[in-house]
Amino acid sequence: MKPLKFKIFLSIFTLSFITNAQNVTYNHILDSTNLEIKKVMKLFEDYLESNRQNREKNSFWNLQEQKEHIKYDFLESEFQPSLYMGFPVHVLSIKSKNGVYQIKAQFGLCQENGEPYVLAIANYFVKKENGSYKLYNALTFNKKEWLSTKVGFVDFYYPKYHEFNYEKAEKLNNFIKDICNDFDVKPKPIEYYLADDFDEIQALKGFDCYIGMGGETKPSGKASDDKVFCGGLGEYYPHEVFHVEIDDHYPNKHYWVSEGMATFLGGSRGKDLHWHLKRTYDYLQKHPEINLNNLLDLVNLDEYTSYHYSLGGLIAKRIYERGGWAMIKEFMNSGKSDNDYYSAIEKYLGIKRSNLNQYLRNQLKAEALK
Numbered sequence: 540m541k542p543l544k545f546k547i548f549l550s551i552f553t554l555s556f557i558t559n560a561q562n563v564t565y566n567h568i569l570d571s572t573n574l575e576i577k578k579v580m581k582l583f584e585d586y587l588e589s590n591r592q593n594r595e596k597n598s599f600w601n602l603q604e605q606k607e608h609i610k611y612d613f614l615e616s617e618f619q620p621s622l623y624m625g626f627p628v629h630v631l632s633i634k635s636k637n638g639v640y641q642i643k644a645q646f647g648l649c650q651e652n653g654e655p656y657v658l659a660i661a662n663y664f665v666k667k668e669n670g671s672y673k674l675y676n677a678l679t680f681n682k683k684e685w686l687s688t689k690v691g692f693v694d695f696y697y698p699k700y701h702e703f704n705y706e707k708a709e710k711l712n713n714f715i716k717d718i719c720n721d722f723d724v725k726p727k728p729i730e731y732y733l734a735d736d737f738d739e740i741q742a743l744k745g746f747d748c749y750i751g752m753g754g755e756t757k758p759s760g761k762a763s764d765d766k767v768f769c770g771g772l773g774e775y776y777p778h779e780v781f782h783v784e785i786d787d788h789y790p791n792k793h794y795w796v797s798e799g800m801a802t803f804l805g806g807s808r809g810k811d812l813h814w815h816l817k818r819t820y821d822y823l824q825k826h827p828e829i830n831l832n833n834l835l836d837l838v839n840l841d842e843y844t845s846y847h848y849s850l851g852g853l854i855a856k857r858i859y860e861r862g863g864w865a866m867i868k869e870f871m872n873s874g875k876s877d878n879d880y881y882s883a884i885e886k887y888l889g890i891k892r893s894n895l896n897q898y899l900r901n902q903l904k905a906e907a908l909k
């Protein structure tokens with residue numbers, strides 16, 4: 540899963556509200572005259588106005604998390620371009636317990652017709668570090684409430700109701716060993732958060748609500764940095780694990796290469812590549828007008844599959860069948876632009892862009908009927 544993209548949503552609004560200074564307002568805040576609460580409010584305002592993009596040390600965020608993670612604010616990359624893309628911030632509440640404060644803030648706006656539009660409601664923690672208040676990720680505090688078990692390269696975190704499955708945990712470790720071996724990289728230790736429902740994970744990370752929430756509960760996952768978050772599949776969600784273990788080692792690749800490889804090796808949303816290919820085949824049979832010569836213009840097929848999973852996976856599979864891991868490794872380093880991707884298909888599969896529609900429909904048929 541990629542960060543939710545809001546370029547489309549944003550274009551609905553006039554972009555005039557996007558300014559560098561993040562507008563902060565407050566709901567009724569209890570104890571707002573309290574000196575300590577005032578300090579916490581000021582800290583949050585200062586942080587929102589600070590320049591996080593330069594990745595330099597941020598004096599409003601705790602040093603410990605900054606030391607451990609380049610992207611120390613885990614919620615920032617949940618949206619594209621960023622959680623801090625310019626939505627006004629409305630602080631809903633500030634709660635305190637034993638010197639630890641919890642800020643609940645809404646990122647949203649009021650549209651011209653008066654309707655509110657809420658991007659997310661996010662939680663932050665504030666605690667003193669070396670005598671002064673600093674912000675912390677909600678995850679750092681919330682994960683203490685969960686159980687954890689370490690198996691091999693993976694620190695698993697899960698809710699108390701979950702019965703830990705060692706067999707699946709071993710299977711995930713074997714997957715890590717295999718792919719790291721195939722791609723000549725050293726396996727790295729990762730944190731793996733699992734729950735029955737992805738929204739439990741979102742709450743753990745600090746989101747009470749986020750745009751895109753809702754719909755039928757189905758397996759869902761997300762990878763970032765050295766963490767995998769997934770709902771609905773227990774200890775074995777290999778797709779996202781591919782992203783955390785391999786992606787950073789091959790930065791010069793198109794998004795479809797990454798998603799295609801992750802789906803080829805690890806399926807997507809709990810279904811293997813074959814399932815996605817069958818679904819895509821059935822759909823495209825009914826839609827002869829869709830031109831796969833422009834496949835990179837296609838996005839979601841439906842809420843269960845996307846073209847970059849199914850067709851991206853099919854292309855990865857064919858390249859593997861043709862040239863094994865050696866060719867796959869070249870493919871993983873074939874450039875980031877759309878043109879690079881089309882060129883890579885021509886280079887490794889011998890298919891020109893103008894023949895892609897015919898080729899992919901034929902290959903889909905062959906796979907779907909297997």
Ligand SMILES: [Zn+2]
Binds near residue numbers: 798
């Ligand atoms: Zn993915």
